[in-house]
Amino acid sequence: MHLVYVDDSKDNRIACFSALIVPIDAWNDCLLHLNDLRKILQKTDEIYLRKEFHSTEWLGNKGIVGKHRVSIERRASIYNWLLAG
Numbered sequence: 001m002h003l004v005y006v007d008d009s010k011d012n013r014i015a016c017f018s019a020l021i022v023p024i025d026a027w028n029d030c031l032l033h034l035n036d037l038r039k040i041l042q043k044t045d046e047i048y049l050r051k052e053f054h055s056t057e058w059l060g061n062k063g064i065v066g067k068h069r070v071s072i073e074r075r076a077s078i079y080n081w082l083l084a085g
Contacts, residue, residue, distance in 0.1 A: 001023075001024045002021050002022060002023055002024060003021070003022050003024055003027055004019055004020070004021050004022075005019065005020045006018070006019045007019075009056075037082060041078065042066075045066060045068075045070055045074065045078070046066045046067040046068055047065050047066035047070065047078075048065060048066050048067075051065050051066070053065075053082075055079070058075055058079060059072075059075060059076065059079060061075060
């Protein structure tokens with residue numbers, strides 16, 4: 001059995017769907033890993049733990065994501081690190 005998360009992103013012309021599929025027996029490990037990544041970001045960049053990330057806003061340097069401003073260069077670095085992690 002698997003857990004599946006499906007998300008959509010669209011504008012006036014294009015729609016994109018993505019899915020994340022996790023074997024149910026790996027779910028707790030995945031969740032712990034994600035929580036650990038978020039705790040690292042809170043410690044290193046004071047990014048809020050419960051702030052939802054949206055790629056367009058994150059990479060567009062929009063929105064308040066933590067106690068201090070996070071530069072676009074740092075956001076790009078964090079984004080790449082999260083994708084690799």
